[in-house]
Amino acid sequence: MLKRAPSLTDQVKSHIKELILNGEFPDGRIPAEMELAEVLGVSRTTVRDALGRLEMEGAINRRQGAGTFVNDPVLQIRSRLEEIWSYEAMLQAHGFAPSTVVVEVASTTAGSDMVGSGTAEALNLEAHDPVLFVKKLFLENDVPVILACNVLPDWVFTRVIDQDELKRPIYELLDEYGLSRLSYYLTEIVPVLAVDDVSDLLQIAPGTPLISFDETGYDADNHPIIKSYSYFRDDLLRLRLMRRRV
């Protein structure tokens, strides 16, 4: 797989971000768009695109008539909720070198114990439709941090997945062996108490309050292809968010 050259805009964005992280703008002020365009030898539009993306990320803010400025407090944050895609990547962003353990795998059907009616409904499944059930644990230094339970209809895969492949991020498996790719999740954030196997697997006291994600994953055609429940150890992994003025 050959890598294509990144677009000019991407290069400009990376370049400016590097300058920021290297502390090249000690007063927090970023040069004018025209100036950047001339120095970098690109059009102002390209610079504006790049700055626009940095602003979306929260790294900078722009004020008409005043200038463009670095948002230091935002850059201090290691990873924000909006930027989470795979849990592996999130943990790495927190400075961890996570390992993954597949706790349980089952080929089962909609309507079984492991697949509740809510799950079947979210995935548009009929009773007895075959599904894959995968329960994974993400650990840092043998300490469990995240527990994730996934349900996927069998039809999304073009072939059976090897047991040891299931360690890999599920979106990767879908990219390689799936009929469609994972495009986005719609997630509900639910407060729960750790009980039974959740407290056991996460090695925390039963009754500890936890954040849980109840989410459905969709492909580019907006068809649901995965249902997932996750649990986070708040003492090890604090979820963060930037809320801006609309």
Add this chain to the structure above:
Amino acid sequence: MLKRAPSLTDQVKSHIKELILNGEFPDGRIPAEMELAEVLGVSRTTVRDALGRLEMEGAINRRQGAGTFVNDPVLQIRSRLEEIWSYEAMLQAHGFAPSTVVVEVASTTAGSDMVGSGTAEALNLEAHDPVLFVKKLFLENDVPVILACNVLPDWVFTRVIDQDELKRPIYELLDEYGLSRLSYYLTEIVPVLAVDDVSDLLQIAPGTPLISFDETGYDADNHPIIKSYSYFRDDLLRLRLMRRRV
């Protein structure tokens, strides 16, 4: 205060969004950018800007070479976490007509019972610096939904705020009577158990798991100007989020 005419891009965005919500694209396919530009009598750039914002909101997705498509599942969601600014607006988005009650107001100082050391540190306060403490409850039909505790340094206000003005959203008060405006919050999402006055005021059983926001608000110069703790009744208000592929 006169309202300025919205930009062309804004108008195009609103127009397309309206067409989507009116179900004018039953197959989920949005016309080509060139076609939209011609029909609306604007340049393709303007159309692209508008579509870009709709894509950011999650309302549509674009695929190079294929076309632009409506994201139905995302449009079903009433309000997403990223889009929350004021709690009043969030509750309204959920179809509520919320009322606000100021539970407690106090003029106190950093270091007092009401202002913990974490709060003072986040706001860069020295001991005995004067602060305003406001505890507010947001209700729907007399049922409490959100409890919010705010601490602001006295210096951010140019004058004393009337008691009955405190019902209003705090960012509005800062707009009108503040030295600087609220620009963004950095928020930590924390799972907690309802205890003491939180369970009392929210009228839920002690020990109920809750989502809480532990957040610091910054102005455009990245100075912290407010510290806030909020608690949400999950049974009445479920927080949602869209997680996309990066």
Add this chain to the structure above:
DNA sequence: CAGTGGTCTAGACCACTCG
């Protein structure tokens, strides 16, 4: 291969901030 969105340019004018 026709049609789509993605990238990029050069230039114009406007709205706003700040000294």
Add this chain to the structure above:
DNA sequence: GAGTGGTCTAGACCACTGC
């Protein structure tokens, strides 16, 4: 009033999708 970011145009070429 000088300088900043915000808006908008017209046009070119490229990369990709799907028939």
